[in-house]
Amino acid sequence: MSGADGDMLRRAQEGDMEAFAALFEPLRASVFRTAAGVIGVQDAEDATMETYLRAWQALPRFGGRSSLKTWLHRIAFNCAMDLARERRRRPWTAPGENGEDDALEQMPDTRQDAPDRAAARADDIRAVQSALARLPPEHRHALHLRYAEGFAYGEIATAAGVSVGTVMSRLFYGKLKLKQELSARSPS
Amino acid sequence: MKTAKRNEMEALVRASAPDSALRPAADFWDDFRARARLRAREETPASEDGGARIRLPLWRWAAAACVAGLMAGAFLLLTSPAPALGGEGSSFHSVDVLATHSAVMILEDARGDSAVLWVVDMTIENGGDS
Numbered sequence: 001m002s003g004a005d006g007d008m009l010r011r012a013q014e015g016d017m018e019a020f021a022a023l024f025e026p027l028r029a030s031v032f033r034t035a036a037g038v039i040g041v042q043d044a045e046d047a048t049m050e051t052y053l054r055a056w057q058a059l060p061r062f063g064g065r066s067s068l069k070t071w072l073h074r075i076a077f078n079c080a081m082d083l084a085r086e087r088r089r090r091p092w093t094a095p096g097e098n099g100e101d102d103a104l105e106q107m108p109d110t111r112q113d114a115p116d117r118a119a120a121r122a123d124d125i126r127a128v129q130s131a132l133a134r135l136p137p138e139h140r141h142a143l144h145l146r147y148a149e150g151f152a153y154g155e156i157a158t159a160a161g162v163s164v165g166t167v168m169s170r171l172f173y174g175k176l177k178l179k180q181e182l183s184a185r186s187p188s
Numbered sequence: 189m190k191t192a193k194r195n196e197m198e199a200l201v202r203a204s205a206p207d208s209a210l211r212p213a214a215d216f217w218d219d220f221r222a223r224a225r226l227r228a229r230e231e232t233p234a235s236e237d238g239g240a241r242i243r244l245p246l247w248r249w250a251a252a253a254c255v256a257g258l259m260a261g262a263f264l265l266l267t268s269p270a271p272a273l274g275g276e277g278s279s280f281h282s283v284d285v286l287a288t289h290s291a292v293m294i295l296e297d298a299r300g301d302s303a304v305l306w307v308v309d310m311t312i313e314n315g316g317d318s
């Protein structure tokens with residue numbers, strides 16, 4: 001953490017909301033994606049807000065034993081799981097299944113240049129989203145942090161509150177199940 | 189998907205992460221400020237670390253106070269001038285220690301007419317009520 005960030009952290013711990021916002025805004029998109037990965041897009045915004053509110057409450061006790069990023073993601077995972085338990089009856093939906101914006105809309109429109117390739121890519125992404133939706137939330141979380149956010153194993157372990165071995169196991173079985181889902185979709 | 193190669197799959201997991209539904213920053217932080225004011229914050233970091241050292245269970249404080257009291261008593265006994273008792277020195281007849289302990293040691297100084305009472309491994313249980 002740079003000196004400026006350290007100063008910002010100290011101010012945020014003392015109750016400066018502007019410092020808190022400046023410090024944590026860069027992590028918001030990542031927290032949102034993580035929450036969406038665990039509980040779905042429709043609840044991700046609520047989970048993100050709850051994550052930030054809990055972080056605000058707990059920040060005075062942040063002792064720097066982990067990075068702010070992993071500390072915040074730990075809170076985000078707990079919030080997402082809490083929300084998932086609260087709304088257990090509502091099934092997890094992959095982005096786009098409920099008509100929300102999805103990652104496909106983020107992609108550059110290359111259909112005019114290579115329509116077949118872009119369409120195949122879009123199909124693949126939908127298939128992965130659908131397959132992810134069928135995985136346990138802990139596996140989705142680990143896969144998301146590893147491949148979408150680029151977390152190291154140790155960071156995922158801290159964020160999920162489990163051992164590195166458990167993270168490796170979740171990634172292994174998550175990928176295996178994903179592969180099986182995708183293979184079943186396309187036998188060739 | 190023709191094949192599910194690992195790298196392709198990882199790239200697809202990466203690509204499948206949505207963030208287009210993210211609220212604009214100004215909206216989010218306005219909402220956050222309004223909600224955060226309703227929530228109490230936890231303790232400051234100074235008390236987190238410092239507090240851990242001084243926030244001992246009550247029984248430990250009580251035990252420490254008893255030990256300090258005994259040491260002070262012993263010190264006074266050893267350093268105060270010997271009272272004129274007509275050559276008849278005082279002595280311990282019995283000692284009752286209400287707290288849990290493993291042994292009691294009494295050192296009597298007949299010449300100085302003083303004594304040291306040493307209670308070994310004394311602990312006070314039940315939150316210091318004894």
